[in-house]
Amino acid sequence: MSLPRLSSRVWKDGSVVAESVSLETLSDELSNDQTLCWYDLAAPNHEDIDILADELHLDFHTVEDAEAPGERPKVTRYPDHLFLTTYAAVIGETDDPNSRLVVSRLSVWVFAHGVVSVHRDDVPEIADVLKRLDANPDLVSNGPMGIVHAILDVLVDGHFDTVQHIDDVVEDVEDQLFDDSIDTQQVQFRVYRLRKELVQFRRIVLPMREIVSTISRPSREVVAVPRVLEPYFNDLYDHSMRVSEWSDSLRDLVATIFETNLSIQDAKLNIVMKKLAGWAAIIAVPTLITGWFGQNVPFLGDGRPLGLWISIALIVVSSVVLYLIFRKEDWI
Numbered sequence: 001m002s003l004p005r006l007s008s009r010v011w012k013d014g015s016v017v018a019e020s021v022s023l024e025t026l027s028d029e030l031s032n033d034q035t036l037c038w039y040d041l042a043a044p045n046h047e048d049i050d051i052l053a054d055e056l057h058l059d060f061h062t063v064e065d066a067e068a069p070g071e072r073p074k075v076t077r078y079p080d081h082l083f084l085t086t087y088a089a090v091i092g093e094t095d096d097p098n099s100r101l102v103v104s105r106l107s108v109w110v111f112a113h114g115v116v117s118v119h120r121d122d123v124p125e126i127a128d129v130l131k132r133l134d135a136n137p138d139l140v141s142n143g144p145m146g147i148v149h150a151i152l153d154v155l156v157d158g159h160f161d162t163v164q165h166i167d168d169v170v171e172d173v174e175d176q177l178f179d180d181s182i183d184t185q186q187v188q189f190r191v192y193r194l195r196k197e198l199v200q201f202r203r204i205v206l207p208m209r210e211i212v213s214t215i216s217r218p219s220r221e222v223v224a225v226p227r228v229l230e231p232y233f234n235d236l237y238d239h240s241m242r243v244s245e246w247s248d249s250l251r252d253l254v255a256t257i258f259e260t261n262l263s264i265q266d267a268k269l270n271i272v273m274k275k276l277a278g279w280a281a282i283i284a285v286p287t288l289i290t291g292w293f294g295q296n297v298p299f300l301g302d303g304r305p306l307g308l309w310i311s312i313a314l315i316v317v318s319s320v321v322l323y324l325i326f327r328k329e330d331w332i
Helices: 023-031 046-056 060-067 125-135 144-177 184-216 227-293 305-328
Strands: 006-012 015-018 036-042 074-077 082-091 101-111 114-119
Touching: 006 125, 023 036, 023 046, 023 114, 036 125, 036 144, 046 060, 046 114, 060 074, 060 082, 060 101, 074 184, 082 144, 082 184, 101 144, 101 184, 114 144, 125 144, 144 184, 144 227, 184 227, 227 305
Parallel strands: 036 114
Antiparallel strands: 006 015, 006 036, 074 082, 082 101, 101 114
């Protein structure tokens, strides 16, 4: 049974010697100490994963992790191979109207002479990995960890682009906070969406530094980072730390924006309440006067037209005086 959307590549001494590896010969390629191969499988179903697991005798725990939905990012060492789960995250169009973050999981098995990667979704970064490997023969000439570095480096670069985009959106939302021409509900929706995207994004980037740190740690297992690639992984760890810290700072900033927006709304509500209180006081005076003169008691001008003009004058004068006082105090 042929596997869908299969791509592969074989290197020898840093040069590409083949761009197609069949599943039937994959185990032989992975055991060949003269070559290095990368086997990438996109959008597999359950049967495809089982075929791959049987061919390579994969640990059933790693197979479950590759198939289970929502598996957390992690790295696990085994005596003869290394298994890691990581995610690509970009801003795009999703089915969720409240989040634009598109997340794609990548499961990777690393053997002594090759790498096997599986992803259910389309991961455009895979093409970038191949370009990076072609541009840096030193990576593949130093074993499978060179491929792993290229994969993680491309993913972290994608995380950088994503957090930069979110940062730009946060700045735009900050500018809208004090713009009276912008709909308040629009600002609230954008802040809510940013909070949700950052929560999703943080779940991906925080474990990345632990993944890089675990891979870089010296090990006596078959799969380990060669000394020549240690500076590469140290630089990758630094980049993953920067993305993680950047996402944390943006999360705090969005929380501050959310609280500031609430404070602005409270301030606007207080202004409205002050104006309503001012107008209520102005309206209360004529009500008091007309109610008083409506009582059955003698008053100046009682029973004559003069009484009407006196009451009108009192209403106008008192209302104008209150209006000027409230206007001076910026109540209305």
